[in-house]
Amino acid sequence: MAATTLDLRDVPPPERHPKIHDAFESLESGEALELVNDHDPKPLFYEMQAEVDSFDAEGYEVEQRGPTEFVARLPKK
Template sequence: MIPLKEEIDVRAIAPHERHAQLFDRFDGLLPGEAFVIVNDHNPVPLRRQLEGRSPGEVQWTCLQDGPALWRVQIGKQEACADAGGDCCSGGACGGG
């Protein structure tokens, strides 16, 4: 089980500050750590932005999938630097 640092109710954060605060929280995680966010809509744009900023590092687990409330666990995993974010480098998983 991934150690959780905290649960963040993003509904209490001003909309224009939400993603920046969550990026800071993600950046502060060590590999293997995670936090949970609570939101009133599906946070797909946040996921895309996090994965764009930190390819291969984001673990995204939907714990509650609406319709009124979403809870998502966001964790950090070790990035595969030698694979350009693709952990199947060298054919280790049969992908290449």
């Protein structure tokens, strides 16, 4: 599965979710958006699950790689 990576660690918090939604929208079916973040993006998971029909919640994965590095994979149906 192809993935687009978006590193959000230097993006101001108010700009993160719009940037994520824009990047996710541009994906093709079967692709995924990989996010690098400074915290666990669990609230984003719930937001995507509730608001984005093409979000594959069952395929969602998150890995903590360090105290301030989380990598989440948001697949698109």
